[in-house]
Amino acid sequence: MQAFENLDDEAFRRLVRDWLAEELVQVSDRFPAPVSPHDMVFRRAWEDHLCAAGWSGLTWPRAYGGKALPIARMVIYLEEYARSGAPQGVNVIGHGILGPTLLHFGSEAQKQRFLPELLANREVWCQGYSEPGAGSDLAALRTRAVLKGDHYEVTGQKIWTSYAHIANWCFLLARTDPSAPKHKGISFLLVDMKTSGITVRPIRQMNGEQEFNEVFFDAVKVPVENRVGDENAGWAIAMAAASFERATYFIPRLVRMEEEFRDLLAVARARRPGVGVALDDPAIRERFAQSYLDVHVLKLFACRMLETMEGTPGPEGSYLKLFWSESHQRLLELAMDVLGPAARLGPQDPEAVDRRHWQRDYLWSCAETILAGTSEIQRNIIAERVVGLPR
Ligand SMILES: Cc1cc2nc3c(=O)[nH]c(=O)nc-3n(C[C@H](O)[C@H](O)[C@H](O)COP(=O)(O)OP(=O)(O)OC[C@H]3O[C@@H](n4cnc5c(N)ncnc54)[C@H](O)[C@@H]3O)c2cc1C
Structure with missing residues (x-):
């Protein structure tokens, strides 16, 4: 190159x-x-x-x-x-979240050890935050890390851990001080997935793919030098880590959504009469117009966000996340209605509508209002921190 x-x-x-x-x-x-x-x-x-x-x-x-x-x-x-x-x-979590987190908060030894392997893609990372009782309320997490001399002993369960089945390393949040207020007793640890005591159980998704896992930790030894930042200071690191990707996370998604919109229009125009819903149906035309507007509004949101991203990331990211995930779902629901029953068939079915995998994308879009903070949580953030409504 x-x-x-x-x-x-x-x-x-x-x-x-x-x-x-x-x-x-x-x-x-x-x-x-x-x-x-x-x-x-x-x-x-x-x-x-x-x-x-x-x-x-x-x-x-x-x-x-x-x-x-x-x-x-x-x-x-x-x-x-x-x-x-x-x-x-497959290493989006490593490149997008772990790398910038180590650059900001890692020790020199951690940077020297992990960054070259990440840049060369020799080590894949997963993110162990969510637990069965801690998703939206992440600070309720119960996985324990008990200091025993030169290492922590980690015991607990994580869930929805994307890529854990192929990951070499996991960065996770574990409770190191159960007596502290819930946000204050958490540490940020780097865990080698080969360590004894780790069990990874895949979860099959409704689109047939398997990216998620449950991960069980049974007295897993993690060297103290693999803690990022101070003990019990993990919450602030995790919050900052979430903001690193925010500004650029949506750029490829917006571009793809615009292309999906154009593709859908082209596929719909080329459909045989009698298959799916006709493009001259006024209700369908209105939904196409709405999706067109959605794409433009999203671009404006993204431009504003990029202009202001030099400062501390604020709650504006919640607008973008909320609007993108919900308008993307609207677009794919429109695709299902316009393209007819064959659009609901999977990519392996010879009758499925073109190789753009409409069915797969439609099913996947259901996750978009959940991952990285659900729509309800985004609305809470906007209500409290932007509009100033009482809690
Ligand atoms: C595709 C995908 C990939 C993911 N990858 C990872 C990963 O790699 N690592 C990881 O750690 N996690 C991952 N997650 C998990 C994700 O972070 C959680 O699913 C998300 O935070 C929601 O938590 P929960 O599933 O426990 O739902 P819950 O928090 O139990 O929420 C259930 C419902 O209650 C609502 N709710 C909860 N609290 C409130 C409130 N205060 N006000 C109003 N409504 C509320 C929610 O909006 C939701 O509708 C992933 C999720 C998805 C979908």
Whole structure:
């Protein structure tokens, strides 16, 4: 890959676009056609390829192997990535959350140990926060970490742990002081998934895929040097970690939603008469108009957020999360109605509507109003911190 540090924005955009187009074909050709963008092996191979070519740590400092690019360049990269149709990697939690967290809060030894492995994609990470009794109310978590000399002994259960079945490492929150107020007695630990006492149990999702897991910890030894920050200071680290990805998280999702909108319109126009709902139905036309507006409103939200992101991230991210997840669900519900019963068939069914996997995307969109804070929680944040309503 050509050095890109000295290119102007347009040249950088072209470089990213051309590189992705060429290399995606090369990596896809290694797999039997048609390769699914959701195939985990393909996703990992593609992500390894990206990292080997230097497309990781784009905004990280050079001292830690990053490219120190400004955020505007990152936005261009993410826009072109989403347009290319390239699959999402499997180490998104490592690159998006753990890396920036270590850069801000990690010790020098932790940065030297973990960042190079992450940049090269040799170690995949998962995030062990949620528990059966602690989701929206995360600070209610009960997994314990008891200090025993040079290590903690971790016991408890995590759930909905994406990628735990393929992860080499997990960053988790565990209670180190049960007598402290609930937000104050929590520590942030880095746990090697090969340690004895860890059991990973997959959870099958309704779309047939399996990305989630339950993870059980039974007296798992975690060296003290794997604690990030001070003991009992994990809550603040976890909250900051959640904000690192926020500004750029939605860029590829907005680009993809705009493309889905265009695709749906094109597929709907090409449908045989009598299949699905006709495009001249006024109610359907109104829903298309609404989705068109949704995409534009989302772009404006995202622009405002990027302009203000140099400061401390505020509750504005909740608007974007809420509006994106709910309008994306509306778009995919429209797809189901417009495309007719065949759109409900899975990608393996020969009668399914085109290879864009409408059924899969529709089912997956149900998770979007839950992950990273449910819609109810986002509304609570907006009500209390933006509108100023009483708790
Ligand atoms: C696709 C996906 C990937 C995920 N990946 C991970 C991961 O990698 N690691 C991880 O740790 N977790 C992960 N999660 C878990 C996710 O963070 C939780 O599902 C989420 O925080 C909600 O918690 P819960 O499922 O326990 O629901 P609960 O908190 O039990 O909520 C149940 C319902 O009650 C409502 N509710 C709860 N509290 C309030 C309130 N105060 N006011 C109003 N309504 C309320 C909620 O909105 C929801 O409708 C993932 C979830 C999804 C869907």
